[in-house]
Amino acid sequence: MLENTEIQILEEVSRSRRGTVFFVDNFLRIATAKTVAKALERLVQDGKLYRAATGMYVRPVEDEVIGPILPDIETIAAAIAKRDKARIVPTGSYALYKLGLTTQVPLNIVYYTDASPRKVTVGKQTITFKKASARSLAATGEISKLVIQALRTLGKDKVTADELRLIGERLKDEKPYHLQHDINVAPEWIRQLLRPLINTRMHD
Incomplete structure (x- = not known):
């Protein structure tokens, strides 16, 4: 058998x-x-x-x-999300890394999820799934949802001009529909930071 x-x-x-x-x-x-x-x-x-x-x-x-x-961390996280029929969003230092705002690869990678919280060890790295509100998972764009989480990590009034410039460059590759949707679900202080970047994009 x-x-x-x-x-x-x-x-x-x-x-x-x-x-x-x-x-x-x-x-x-x-x-x-x-x-x-x-x-x-x-x-x-x-x-x-x-x-x-x-x-x-x-x-x-x-x-x-x-x-x-072997599969990378992102592939494993995506596989877990698919199995659990869950939404996940990279947060914290991993969102910063994915956007190119830092070159340091985090050992503890954190995702927000609407499934059960858990930790998964992959080699020397750990994937942590944290239960989050529906609003925290509402963003749909692959780039813009990273931007929102990265800005949350950097903190209000602590984002530098260079970081905003790089974020603006990355957002040029986001689909307009997803970008507009994600701005609407972002916290107001993040909307205020992103609107000028989007207006610049529209006039480029």
Whole structure:
């Protein structure tokens, strides 16, 4: 039974793009959760799958020089959000890093979520999911939602001219519809900072 479960799991995994993150839940139509978990652990021991984090498995991308490449933090966070049917938004120092406002990669990456709060350890890094209000998760633009969280982190009256200039440059790549929507759901002090940047963009 267990060997047959392993074969079916590998067949399903092989049909997916390398680097895709899998959970026990993905294979419950094959066998019970307990049997699937045991099969996955045996596949890891045999080197046919890798454990990306606790309870998460992957057939990694293979690089000719450096060997297997495991998914990055963002891919794992997105996979968790998809499984939980949750919204997530990068916050704090990770939002600053994603925008290029800092070059320091944070070891503790924090996401707001509308699902249950949790922590996931990935190598030396930790993903922390913090339960947040619907308003904190209302932004829809990939860039503008980062901008809102980055500005929250920097703080009111503490944003420098250079930071605003860089933010303005990044916002040029945001879709107008998402940008307008996200300004409307942002705190008023953030709206006041962003409106001049958007007006400049419109006249460029």
